[in-house]
Amino acid sequence: MRKKTKIILGSFSVLVFLFFYIPLFVVMAFSFNDSSVGTVWTGFTTQWYESLFSNRQILSAVQNSLYIAVVTTIISTILGTLAAIALYRYNFPGKRFLNVIFYIPVAMPEIVVGISLLALYAMVGMTLGLNTVFPGHVVMATSFVMLVVMARLHGFDPAMEEAAKDLGANKWQTFWRVTFPLIFPGVLAASLLAFTISLDEFVVAFFTTGPGSNTLPVLIYSMVRRGVSPEINALSTILLIFIVIVVLIVGRVLIQIQSRGGDRS
């Protein structure tokens, strides 16, 4: 790139980063604002954080979201990893068709996933509650898990498995001691993706959760709809800081695993 182009693109990118971050900083700043209605700065306070931690609704929504995210992660990681291995390793009739099928949840508007599940539950007479949320989340997360694990499998050498078999390992030993350790970074990255997708998912949860079993995004939605409340600022700030910490830790762990995997090969 020429120097002039680089300067123009660089200053443009700085503007884009400002566009990304200024709103987030405003939310953080206003979480310490001593005014309960306006968006005018009146003074410093930490009272919104105090009222947040005594808010039972929020605490139970956090609990619900974590429960759904854990269940979604376990199921979608297993389903997606098995499917990725099958699609990568075997040739069979209908493979192309299945490849397309697994992309559908990625391209499907979330609202259609949500309302069609709502229709299904109504049809079979199922009462909406916490456990009607994760089936939809698994549908969405499984495809992403599959794509991530498939990407990892592309660097996978089948000769490793053959070598294990030649050395007398049976099918299970080959899987657990050769195949799985090799694809593990991919599986870990995929499960983290599934976890964040579920934790953050609003639309499907909105349609499939029952009264009294709000997930955190559903609760945030109803809070934001009721209007500007400083408690949302405090909650958002905590979530943002939490996300930054998670991103930093996960990034470091993944880089370590990857470099270790690189040494081995």
Added chain:
Amino acid sequence: MKPIRNAYALLSPAIVWLTLFLVVPVALITVISFSTDGGYGLIIYEFSLDAYLQAFDPFYLQIIWQSIVWAFVSTVICLLVGYPFAYFIAHSGKWKNILLILVMIPFWSNLLIRLYAWVILLNNEGVINQLLLSIGIISEPITMLYTPFSIIVGMVYGFLPFMILPIYASIEQLDRRYLEAAEDLGAGPVSTFLRVTLPITMPGVIAGVFMTFIPAVSVFVITDLLTGNRLVMIGNVIRDAFVVEMNWQLGSALSILLMALVLLSVLIFTRFTSSRSKRMTR
């Protein structure tokens, strides 16, 4: 044959799950969309086109058209902003990973919270208006919230990372030797970009456009939170049909139309770009 049996055994859990919780429900709303409305949310399973006739009412057609226009405008802005931005990140050497993480952080925070941030900023008494008032550029607050402008801002803010990440991935994978070859053959920077870089990174652009347009055209929270339902999109109508008016036939018919719209735009766009990039590389 054994390998085939293994493949199906590995695939069957995912297939069963997708069938139960995606294929069957979508089939169900397709049936509902062609059923008869018995009033008070009652569904009578007799064939009827009423819901589609209702959906093709000018009132709904206008909302569908508006949704397409807003989503389209946002997607174009995301592309125009996202491509040069992704290009810069991909060429920023050792800073690359840090800049990428900086893009991911807002992306991983909840969309509702990010939209709420814009409520604070765009409000009549909001940060932007107060700033402009205090430096005297304007004498009265500008109404930004509750307008199409706020919807476009919300969409671009919410979905820009969906555009940046796939484009970044394709620029990142671009083999620098192609660029050197173009330069050796006497192409200037502009024609190298238009005839080499852009066609090769087209898959990333296509992926980015879909990942932006599909959520943008079907979203209901942006209009909901930034215009307080004063302006509506097809997503708002579908939601209201299901949870407020209990007109499931109409909600289902509009959902089927939304899926058809997404499918159609995917087909048109892939056809358009594939013929175009073929011409450009020739």
